[in-house]
Amino acid sequence: MSAKTLQATATRADPAAKPKRAFQRFLTPEARTAYLFILPNLIGFAVFIAIPGLMAFVLGFMNWDGYNPMQWNGIRNYTRLFQDSNFRISLSNTLVYTFASCALVVVAAMLLAILVNGKLKGKAFFRAALFFPHITSFVAIAVVWQAIMNPTQGPLNMFLKTFTDHPPGWLTSSDWALFSLILITVWKMAGYYMLLFLAGLQGISSEYYEAARIDGAGVFRQFRSVTLPMLSPVTFFVIITCIISLFKSFDLVYIMTGGGPGRSTKMLVYDIYAMSFRNGEFGYASAEAIVLFLIVLLITYLQFKGEKRWVHY
Amino acid sequence: MGALLSRGLARTSTYVVALILSVVMIFPFVWMVSASFKPQEDVFAYPIQWIPKVFQPENYSELWTTIPFPLYYLNSIKVSVAVTLGQLITCSLAGYAFARLSFPGKNKLFIIYLAAFMIPYQVIMIPQYMVVRSLGLVDSHWSLILLESFSAYGVFLMRQFFTGISMELSEAARIDGSSEFGIFARIILPLAKPGLATLGIFVFASVWNDFQAPLIYIFSDKLKTLPLGLASLNGEFTSETQLIMAGAVLSLIPIVAVFLFLQRYFVSGLTVGAVKG
Structure with missing residues (x-):
């Protein structure tokens, strides 16, 4: 087979060597097989992911109600965004929710990992228990927490009433709703990131700790001078994935608050959904989605730039 | 002796903390399962009836x-x-x-x-x-x-x-x-x-x-x-x-x-x- 193609290309005149070589490589049986292998995935990927990804940028400049023909709208969607108080509130709620949750998740996950990394009997049980919330669906845990956080009858406030006469209203209070979502998120995500930190901890050689101990370092000094710097690559990965995944939180908001009370838990992805599939403003929602994308991109970029400064390999 | 005691203490406190955290993580699920077998009026009874007084599998x-x-x-x-x-x-x-x-x-x-x-x-x-x-x-x-x-x-x-x-x-x-x-x-x-x-x-x-x-x-x-x-x-x-x-x-x-x-x-x-x- 390959001999035949070689012969075929060899007998052809070669006006330019470079394109010929490319052409020849294109024809190798291995390349042909490779394309056939990729094709089933590539077709679906192109139609449902890559092309929509490109279309999103165009849609941001359009006006479209979902039924009538699209109209070019220039940058008006974007100028409108920056005057829209809904967008401003969604953006600031999203930032508060994401960064507060991530900070708490990282701290909690790291401490949990250190806790269950030691010589602890029943380690497997603790790990499974701490990881368990992560495997469940947001919808299921949302309905469960909604009942637990019920302000008048829920077990959480019944318990708190033994300490105070006025326990918080949780999801029904505009002061507490966002904080409630943060709490639930930390509860759900900490176990997953704990596993990542555990994998990182197991990669730290015990020699470092021995050396530190010989130098007279106590537990906290060991943590600060050995664990923290050695974990920094994992921490870096955890922070990026955590921020990016929390920017996209939708289910909790949809099930538990619908963005309320008032606009206290309105967030970007919820607003994008409501603007497009509820209000039929698909162009405007697309512009909002592009802003979301740019923010995610910017955060990733900043973190990769910062990586050199504070990650110690 | 003192070192041994403090090591034992450290280990016990690690256990206690790990256990408390595991309970916090699992608590909503246990509450969910327990509530799913109760009649409506008992769901929010307090103190929590972990084991339903009236067992009602008919919910399912x-x-x-x-x-x-x-x-x-x-x-x-x-x-x-x-x-x-x-x-x-x-x-x-x-x-x-x-x-x-x-x-x-x-x-x-x-x-x-x-x-x-x-x-x-x-x-x-x-x-x-x-x-x-x-x-x-x-x-x-x-x-x-x-x-x-x-x-x-x-x-x-x-x-x-x-x-x-x-x-x-x-x-x-x-x-x-x-x-x-x-x-x-x-x-x-x-x-x-x-x-x-x-x-x-x-x-x-x-x-x-x-x-x-x-x-x-x-x-x-x-x-x-x-x-x-x-x-x-x-x-x-x-x-x-x-x-x-x-x-x-x-x-x-x-x-x-x-x-x-x-x-x-x-x-x-x-x-x-x-x-x-």
Whole structure:
């Protein structure tokens, strides 16, 4: 087979060597097989992911109600965004929710990992228990927490009433709703990131700790001078994935608050959904989605730039 | 003596802290299971009746008969299994080519796949809807199956697994005259079983738990998947917490079973890429 193609290309005149070589490589049986292998995935990927990804940028400049023909709208969607108080509130709620949750998740996950990394009997049980919330669906845990956080009858406030006469209203209070979502998120995500930190901890050689101990370092000094710097690559990965995944939180908001009370838990992805599939403003929602994308991109970029400064390999 | 005592104290306090945290993590689930077996008036009784005073398993039969919960179950199984198979087939084929075959444009194409990671779902959500609508697939399971069967993540993961298998195996088989597909199907794929299990479980769990895509595409009650069904149960029977909790229990059972029996693969699927080496 390959001999035949070689012969075929060899007998052809070669006006330019470079394109010929490319052409020849294109024809190798291995390349042909490779394309056939990729094709089933590539077709679906192109139609449902890559092309929509490109279309999103165009849609941001359009006006479209979902039924009538699209109209070019220039940058008006974007100028409108920056005057829209809904967008401003969604953006600031999203930032508060994401960064507060991530900070708490990282701290909690790291401490949990250190806790269950030691010589602890029943380690497997603790790990499974701490990881368990992560495997469940947001919808299921949302309905469960909604009942637990019920302000008048829920077990959480019944318990708190033994300490105070006025326990918080949780999801029904505009002061507490966002904080409630943060709490639930930390509860759900900490176990997953704990596993990542555990994998990182197991990669730290015990020699470092021995050396530190010989130098007279106590537990906290060991943590600060050995664990923290050695974990920094994992921490870096955890922070990026955590921020990016929390920017996209939708289910909790949809099930538990619908963005309320008032606009206290309105967030970007919820607003994008409501603007497009509820209000039929698909162009405007697309512009909002592009802003979301740019923010995610910017955060990733900043973190990769910062990586050199504070990650110690 | 003092050192021994303080070490013992440290160990005990570690236990106590670990135990308290585990209880906090598990508490909502225990409360959920307990509430699902209670009559409505006992659900919020305080102090909490961990073991129901009046045992009412009829909540489950009520759920099974008054709401099409069995149908939601079947729909969820159908969509999750179809997407899992779709990803296992298409992603292992493509991942194999990226890992073990050379072809022009390989790196550029792979970078495009990687770039797709960066795009949040909400960015392509609207154009995807336009594509699915133009194919006439809105309000059908095909919309969900087609949208989720071709992930960049799956290709990336399978490529990682295939890269780890020795190239000499393929070369030996090629000398013996095997076709590339034969090598893939008979030699490499069996060796990549842990990878397939990891991807399969990851995909199954994420499709099983998916809420936003079904919310956009599925309107008919008879086509709803479990998360959608549970959400509408939550909206319609707001005060019947015992029924909602029974629904939540039912929706969690398959995932919990998968987790308990295949924990190793479950965890490796979630942590791949986090730690170098």
